[in-house]
Amino acid sequence: MRPRPETVQLPMMQPIRRPSIIDQAELELRNAIYFGDLRPGDTIPEVQVSKQMGISRSSLREACQRLVRDGLLTQIPGRGLFVTRMDAGTMSDFIDYRLGIEMQAASIVADRISALRAADDDAAADELLAPLRDALERTRRALAAEEVIEAGNADLDLHQLLAEVARNPFLISAMSTIVILTRMGSFSDPLGFGVRADITAAHQRLLDALSAGDASRARAVLRETLQELAARLRSGEHTQQVVRDPDLLESDGPEWTALNEQ
Template structure:
């Protein structure tokens, strides 16, 4: 007689799947907003966009609703979906949110560096912060070459890297949305897309505070940097010198291509 097999109780498992069409559509829209192909106030024409992406309108709607949830798109009943405009009130709320996320990430990194240094492992502390040096150098080179958009890209990459080094997945996820919202605010500036002329020096101050394991000083540098950004984007005026690209003004809307008849659901 064959021995009886015991039943194994497995936990509930989710099926493993490749990225869905909706995931890919969401990423395409996020990238379009980040790189400025979609600017604040631009509409998202459902028919044309779904046709260009080669997906159903229902799939596009679901992808768009994810961006509405994150504040990147605004839905106006009877009018449709638009890339969110960062008005003064929105900017104030957003900077408060960004400060909370970034100051926490910087504190975690600085505390970790302080622990490593107190343990006599200076090499590990420097290795931990090494990913920040590449975007710092990119910022410096971009400013020297007057490549304003690249300087902005490098700046956002550095701030994203701090969250990555902190290693908290919730902070990392939040920063992924924050960098796009920051870009939207910059594109909303009526004087043109701009970055601080002393951005590289601001990065050096932040890295110096993190390298010293000084969480309080790192938070102070972030607070000064983000308050300057908020003031500039709210009023269009800047206390510090700003390098601008007048060609990167708010868009009148993308050139959507109509590909034919309405697509079914």
């Protein structure tokens, strides 16, 4: 037997580190956009924000450039950084992108459910869909309580969970940005923030299709739901009744809210 070497040649590896200041700043900005503390069209006052965060302006700039890359911020030469406003063209391109991501996730989940049903493992299939059902129930409760923002949160959580149940890290990462862009689209609605009154019915149809392992029907439900969203946010016109938050019946955002006060 060949003698074992006393030392093992390891490949070059980067040291493990805690989340950097820039990572944390990026997360704070993403959360501020998602929760509406920063709205479409709002500027990012560099001096004030870096001071509130307790970081250097160069660190803030690097965090902001990550959001520019993902389309959450728009940089206008000579004017600065702004939260992206979702205009008609942007919404059209975005929905095309979102459809591709979500329909692929739905196909993966439906195929996995179909395989479990074929193996008579209904318990595993139901367990796989349990997080989606929980998000649907949260949406129902929020609408019943007229908590429109919470209903919107639960709606987006369901779509994020669809990617997570698919267990594809690339789809999960893409959906993390998609949910924020969707929220920005809702805040860009000239009639104010709202969700479809029948959103739970659309979710139920999606879950029924997934539960049956019917990938084609699940994709069709997603296509109908997202195309209606695009039409509503592009034009302000829609065929579905929309429930709106009375405190958010305008598209102009508030003044900057301190991130450390969230």
